[in-house]
Amino acid sequence: MLEIPYVSRTETGPDFTMEVYLDFANERLRVDDFRGSALSAADRVRELAKEHSCSKVFIKTRWEDVGALLSRGYMIEGVFKGYFNGSDAYSLALYFTDERRTSEYWMEEDEILHQVGQMDSASKIPVLPDGYSIRLAEKMDAKKLADLYRIVFPIYPTPMDQPDYVQKMMEEGTVFQVIECGGQIVAAASAEINSAYNNAEMTDCATLPEHRKHGLMKILIHALEEELISRHIYCHYSLARALSFGMNAVFHQLGYEYTGRLTKNCNIFDKLEDMNLWVKPIGR
Numbered sequence: 001m002l003e004i005p006y007v008s009r010t011e012t013g014p015d016f017t018m019e020v021y022l023d024f025a026n027e028r029l030r031v032d033d034f035r036g037s038a039l040s041a042a043d044r045v046r047e048l049a050k051e052h053s054c055s056k057v058f059i060k061t062r063w064e065d066v067g068a069l070l071s072r073g074y075m076i077e078g079v080f081k082g083y084f085n086g087s088d089a090y091s092l093a094l095y096f097t098d099e100r101r102t103s104e105y106w107m108e109e110d111e112i113l114h115q116v117g118q119m120d121s122a123s124k125i126p127v128l129p130d131g132y133s134i135r136l137a138e139k140m141d142a143k144k145l146a147d148l149y150r151i152v153f154p155i156y157p158t159p160m161d162q163p164d165y166v167q168k169m170m171e172e173g174t175v176f177q178v179i180e181c182g183g184q185i186v187a188a189a190s191a192e193i194n195s196a197y198n199n200a201e202m203t204d205c206a207t208l209p210e211h212r213k214h215g216l217m218k219i220l221i222h223a224l225e226e227e228l229i230s231r232h233i234y235c236h237y238s239l240a241r242a243l244s245f246g247m248n249a250v251f252h253q254l255g256y257e258y259t260g261r262l263t264k265n266c267n268i269f270d271k272l273e274d275m276n277l278w279v280k281p282i283g284r
Contacts, residue, residue, distance in 0.1 A: 018034030049094075049096060091262065105243055119253060149166075174190050175190060177223045186208045189217065190202075234281060239262065
């Protein structure tokens with residue numbers, strides 16, 4: 001049976017409406033947008049978070065509503081540049097426990113970010129080595145992709161180790177690029193497309209350990225960017241594990257801009273981890 005990682009529901013009040021994601025795997029409540037009164041929406045979000053034992057609320061909002069959310073105890077964690085059809089979205093968070101609010105690795109992550117910042121940005125895309133090939137994934141690849149994510153990630157925010165879930169993502173419009181070697185998928189990444197706001201999240205980045213010396217992830221992300229641009233989607237962003245030097249370096253070297261860090265944002269690899277936000281609004 002397909003495991004559903006979250007429940008999506010529409011919440012409305014006398015002066016607001018919003019789509020809420022109860023994200024049980026990551027113990028959080030997420031709102032990607034709302035209309036109407038920010039104060040009323042924030043009050044309802046707090047009620048829902050308490051009701052479902054969420055330790056974090058994560059909201060993307062427009063600049064004009066930031067002040068209202070700050071007055072309700074939220075804090076700004078990052079900026080999704082160009083998210084709303086070219087206009088910026090501000091990532092605000094509200095925490096309900098000291099444990100969720102506190103990062104034990106913040107200084108180490110700052111040092112990683114500093115080291116990444118010393119590297120050249122907008123570097124050349126590596127050449128695919130002999131014996132490797134790249135292509136868009138198809139539905140028939142769902143099982144091979146699920147196997148890849150199961151090997152690479154002991155814990156992941158979504159059930160990418162389930163072929164049915166991977167296939168469902170494809171049916172809903174998520175685009176995967178894969179690299180093969182010897183008939184095996186050895187690396188993959190996806191672009192989760194938001195057709196309402198014409199943006200895409202670069203995510204689900206995974207490479208088998210024995211193939212990590214070739215810069216395959218740069219090749220995959222670049223290929224996804226070209227696919228998105230062909231579809232007239234110009235806002236590309238990603239959330240990278242703040243403790244991963246390699247993934248942060250990939251986005252920096254591909255010309256993405258660091259625009260914030262989301263504290264203990266999701267369960268990934270082996271624990272709740274801080275995620276660095278990298279954004280690349282094409283043309284800005």
